[in-house]
Amino acid sequence: MKFIDEYRDANAVKRLADKMASVVARDWTLMEICGGQTHAIVRFGIDELLPDKVTLVHGPGCPVCVTAALTIDTALDLAARPDVIFCSFGDMLRVPGSGKDLLTVRAQGGDVRTVYSPVDALAIAKDNPDKKVVFFAIGFETTAPTTAMAVYRAAQEHVANFSLLVSHVLVIPAMESILSSPEASIDGFLAAGHVCTVTGYYAYHAVAQKYNTPIVVTGFEPLDLMRGIYACVSQLEAGKSEVDNQYSRAVKPEGNLPALKMIDGVFEICDREWRGLGTIPASGLKLKQEYAHHDAELIFDLKPSVPEESTVCISGRILQGAAKPPQCPAFGTACTPEHPLGATMVSSEGACAAYFKYRLLSKR
Amino acid sequence: MNRDKTFGPVCPIPISDYPVVLLAHGGGGTLTGQLMDKLFMAAFDSPQLRNKTDSALLTVNTDKLAFTTDSFVVSPLFFPGGNIGSLAVHGTINDLATAGAKPLYLSAGFIIEEGLSMTTLWDIVVSMAETARAAGVSIVTGDTKVVERGKCDRVYINTSGVGIIEHNLSIGPSQICPGDNIIVNGDIGRHGMAIMAARESLGFKSKIESDAASLTGIVQTLIDAGIEIHCLRDLTRGGLASAANELAAASDTTIELDESKIPVDSAVAGFCEVLGIDVYHSACEGRMMIIVPEKETNRCLEILKKNELGHESAVIGRVTDSKSTPVVMVSAVGTRRVLSMLSGEQLPRIC
Numbered sequence: 001m002k003f004i005d006e007y008r009d010a011n012a013v014k015r016l017a018d019k020m021a022s023v024v025a026r027d028w029t030l031m032e033i034c035g036g037q038t039h040a041i042v043r044f045g046i047d048e049l050l051p052d053k054v055t056l057v058h059g060p061g062c063p064v065c066v067t068a069a070l071t072i073d074t075a076l077d078l079a080a081r082p083d084v085i086f087c088s089f090g091d092m093l094r095v096p097g098s099g100k101d102l103l104t105v106r107a108q109g110g111d112v113r114t115v116y117s118p119v120d121a122l123a124i125a126k127d128n129p130d131k132k133v134v135f136f137a138i139g140f141e142t143t144a145p146t147t148a149m150a151v152y153r154a155a156q157e158h159v160a161n162f163s164l165l166v167s168h169v170l171v172i173p174a175m176e177s178i179l180s181s182p183e184a185s186i187d188g189f190l191a192a193g194h195v196c197t198v199t200g201y202y203a204y205h206a207v208a209q210k211y212n213t214p215i216v217v218t219g220f221e222p223l224d225l226m227r228g229i230y231a232c233v234s235q236l237e238a239g240k241s242e243v244d245n246q247y248s249r250a251v252k253p254e255g256n257l258p259a260l261k262m263i264d265g266v267f268e269i270c271d272r273e274w275r276g277l278g279t280i281p282a283s284g285l286k287l288k289q290e291y292a293h294h295d296a297e298l299i300f301d302l303k304p305s306v307p308e309e310s311t312v313c314i315s316g317r318i319l320q321g322a323a324k325p326p327q328c329p330a331f332g333t334a335c336t337p338e339h340p341l342g343a344t345m346v347s348s349e350g351a352c353a354a355y356f357k358y359r360l361l362s363k364r
Numbered sequence: 365m366n367r368d369k370t371f372g373p374v375c376p377i378p379i380s381d382y383p384v385v386l387l388a389h390g391g392g393g394t395l396t397g398q399l400m401d402k403l404f405m406a407a408f409d410s411p412q413l414r415n416k417t418d419s420a421l422l423t424v425n426t427d428k429l430a431f432t433t434d435s436f437v438v439s440p441l442f443f444p445g446g447n448i449g450s451l452a453v454h455g456t457i458n459d460l461a462t463a464g465a466k467p468l469y470l471s472a473g474f475i476i477e478e479g480l481s482m483t484t485l486w487d488i489v490v491s492m493a494e495t496a497r498a499a500g501v502s503i504v505t506g507d508t509k510v511v512e513r514g515k516c517d518r519v520y521i522n523t524s525g526v527g528i529i530e531h532n533l534s535i536g537p538s539q540i541c542p543g544d545n546i547i548v549n550g551d552i553g554r555h556g557m558a559i560m561a562a563r564e565s566l567g568f569k570s571k572i573e574s575d576a577a578s579l580t581g582i583v584q585t586l587i588d589a590g591i592e593i594h595c596l597r598d599l600t601r602g603g604l605a606s607a608a609n610e611l612a613a614a615s616d617t618t619i620e621l622d623e624s625k626i627p628v629d630s631a632v633a634g635f636c637e638v639l640g641i642d643v644y645h646s647a648c649e650g651r652m653m654i655i656v657p658e659k660e661t662n663r664c665l666e667i668l669k670k671n672e673l674g675h676e677s678a679v680i681g682r683v684t685d686s687k688s689t690p691v692v693m694v695s696a697v698g699t700r701r702v703l704s705m706l707s708g709e710q711l712p713r714i715c
Contacts, residue, residue: 001630004637008696010624045699091640107384222697337707338394348640358701 003249007221013049016226020233021051028236029055029185030229031178031321033171034192035062035349036220042354044222046229054233057184057321058354060174060277061192063139064091064347066319068273069307071167072097078134078165078300079110085128087121088136089143090114095346098307118150118164125154125162134296137164141198144168144285145259148266151287151294163296166286169272171195172203173283179211183322188232190218190225193247198263200255204243212241219247266291275343276316310335315342318351325355332356392601392647393706397610416614417536418598419463421529428529430465432456435522441484443562445555445574446649448521449488453495453503454578454649455600456525461580462596462652464535464587465527470496472506473522478513488519499578501525531587537614539594542685545661546619547654549582549668550575550676551627552604556646557635572631577650582671586654591664595655598648602706605644605691607653609705612690620692621681621703644693645706655683 006012032038038058041047047056060066076097079086086102093102093114106112111131115121118135125133137147147164154162171192178184191204196217204215214235218228227246235242245251263285272284287295312330317323325331325344335341337353344350348357388395405413412420419432436452446454453470460467472492476485496503554575561570579598586593595615597607604626612619628643636643650673656664661679668674693703 001633004633010697013697043701044695044697045701046697048699049697103386103388104384107386357704357707 004221007219007223008044009223013222013226016223016230017049017051020054020226020230023237024051024053024233025237027053027055028187028233029057029321030188030190030232031057031059031184031186032190032218032225032228033059033061033175034195034220035065035347035351036194037190037192037218037225038062038351039349039354040220040222041225042351042358044225045358046222046225049226050229054229056229057186057324058318058351059189059321060178060274060319061140061171061195062344062347062349062351063143063169064089064095065315065343065350066169066274066276067092067095067138067167068275069097069309070273070304071165072101073307074297074302074304075102075136075165076100076105077302077304078296079105079112080108081110081132083132085111085113085124085131085133086136087113087115087118087124087133089116089138091347091349092136092138096340098309118147119153122150122154122159122162125159126157129161131161133162135162135164137166137168140169140171140192140195141263142194144267145198145256145262148262151266151291152262154294155291160293163294163299164287165296166267167272168267168285169274170269170283170285171199172207173280174274174277175207176211177277177280177283178320179207179213181320181322183317184320186213186321188214188216188236190228190232191215193217193219193224193251196245196247196251196255198256198259200253201243201245201251202253208241208243214241215243217243217245217247217251219250274319276319278316310341313342315344315352318344325352326359328352391706392606393645396602397705415536416610417463418459419465419527421463430460430463430527430529431524432459432463433522433524434459435520437517437520438559439517440559440562441488441518443574444558444570444572446576447488447491448519449490449492450495451574451576451649452521452523453492453499453501454576456523457499457501457578457580458598458600458649458652460525460527461578461583462598463527463529464531464533464583464593464596465529466584467499467501467525467527467580469502469504469526471522471524472503473524474506474508475516475520475522476508476510477516477518478510480518485519488521492521495578499580501580533587533593535593535596537595537611540611540615540617540655540683541594541657542617542683543658544594544655544683545658545679546608546621546681546683547656547661547665547668547677548599548604548627548651548680549579549654549671549674550651551629551632552599552648552651553632553636553643553646554629555649556603556641557632557643559647560639560641561635570631570635572629572635575648575650577673579650579652579673582668582673583652585667585671586664589663589667591656591667592660593654593656593664596652597655598652600649601647603643603645603647604653605642605703606705608691608703611653611655615683616687618684618686618689618692619681620684620694622694623696625678626680627676627678642706644703
């Protein structure tokens with residue numbers, strides 16, 4: 001298949017791995033930001049092809065994983081209400097808050113629907129004027145433009161029964177939080193290719209400079225990942241810390257301007273709590289005042305209580321690249337995809353779930 | 365009735381884990397397995413059930429029979445490549461055929477929601493009749509129940525089937541040996557994606573057609589040619605991954621698959637990429653794994669390729685005795701990973 005086969009060419013991947021082995025002289029730790037990249041790395045065993053001196057650690061770029069348990073509890077509360085149709089991306093359905101998940105709410109009679117776009121949720125709202133339709137708006141800058149579009153249209157068309165539970169997050173504040181953390185020591189970043197299709201990568205220059213860390217915009221196929229890693233290692237060996245784009249078939253330096261304009265028109269920046277990481281200042285998006293009548297947190301009577309999280313789980317350290325999944329005492333035993341204890345096991349793109357799916361040896 | 369712990373059976377699935385049945389319990393993955401093992405098996409225990417095969421093998425006097433049942437609740441009722449009726453006939457025939465039996469008789473039970481269009485029901489029934497006729501099977505008994513509007517989704521169909529085993533081969537997971545090769549009779553994952561494409565409002569124009577077909581003819585050809593078949597398994601819910609894991613567990617072997625050898629239609633592969641669904645977890649309804657000793661592989665492949673349901677047959681892997689992991693996938697770039705069963709419900713990821 002075009003755009004897939006040529007980026008899964010075993011020989012090309014191997015050649016690049018050999019070339020990297022010949023240039024790498026020191027130990028380097030790189031972090032891939034995006035959960036999609038983590039998933040691909042573990043699925044294709046990319047880390048096993050790298051020279052011993054190059055270590056990959058997995059970043060916080062799985063929006064499903066980092067959505068705060070408190071927000072998920074709010075979602076569960078809304079979804080269980082008889083007058084609500086609760087719409088969500090499929091991946092969020094089995095993420096537990098404190099106790100159950102949306103799948104259980106659905107099994108108990110809640111009207112929970114999987115949608116592929118917030119605009120589909122808007123259509124459901126128009127078709128069901130007697131119900132309150134809530135869309136669970138999560139994700140990085142990749143999903144924020146379509147959320148913004150749905151809100152914009154709802155306001156234009158006066159769809160009063162449509163609202164959003166917003167938990168959008170931003171990539172760069174998370175990167176800076178990790179770079180400032182005493183726990184992690186990251187030498188270079190593989191920036192999330194799909195986020196950069198929207199944001200472009202101008203804003204990364206300041207980060208690369210401030211923290212003296214190369215940032216390489218990287219795609220998701222085996223050859224994309226190898227190219228990103230090779231470019232990052234080459235910079236490190238040469239003592240450089242620049243921004244490089246190894247995913248130019250999808251990413252333009254300036255990003256997607258209409259999408260960015262849409263985000264700016266609807267959202268403003270806010271502090272946001274990340275599951276496993278805590279509150280990061282200016283790391284989230286919330287609806288502007290003029291769209292407050294579509295903000296589920298403002299229009300519903302909500303009484304959230306602070307959820308309890310597992311004390312064994314080390315997902316916070318995993319999300320910062322300070323630990324790997326098998327180092328957790330609960331990994332694969334008390335914590336599995338069916339019974340996740342923490343953020344990184346809940347989504348298929350979480351580091352723990354990827355390791356569990358592709359790496360765990362059977363205990364039979 | 366007294367359900368005191370001391371006297372009555374106690375539900376062995378911890379209620380704290382699953383107080384209610386989830387959709388994932390019917391998804392063909394790990395939760396379905398748990399339901400089978402811990403609940404149904406615990407209550408119904410019998411030697412045939414313990415074999416964990418799709419068909420029960422029974423001996424009546426000197427005749428060897430295979431007996432199976434399957435229920436169909438697919439939505440939409442009509443999809444590219446078939447409908448709920450043809451699927452209900454193919455599915456039960458395939459469970460019998462992959463037990464090495466020649467399917468003979470089927471039953472057809474209908475649960476119908478009041479208000480279902482009579483024309484729709486007629487179209488389904490005609491399709492069942494044609495499908496059965498083409499496979500040389502008779503529908504000989506049936507049942508009809510109609511429920512109030514809203515109590516079921518238009519129509520559900522159950523079919524049971526009986527077949528006869530007319531050869532002396534023993535076909536089943538217990539015959540799988542290290543060194544055997546694994547063949548699949550065509551591209552995988554098509555049924556699941558055809559349904560997904562027809563069901564979900566994705567705005568895609570898709571030409572993906574279900575692979576639903578009766579496997580009895582192609583299995584019979586192999587048996588008639590005297591191929592020493594060790595095991596057959598049709599790939600249904602849970603796809604190749606679940607079938608391979610079940611066989612590895614049942615035979616206490618490791619199944620090693622080569623990603624680059626597994627035939628996948630490019631439209632199906634693309635659809636899976638977009639939705640973030642693993643094609644190895646996507647359902648098939650006319651595909652099976654054929655496990656044969658190495659010496660029989662080439663002859664088996666030649667015969668399969670001559671059959672209209674086997675043109676794209678390929679050797680996709682082998683059985684080994686390294687018992688570390690049930691199913692190992694050698695990836696397109698040459699690395700090795702676990703291929704696990706579908707865990708929970710198949711959910712599209714968001715980005």
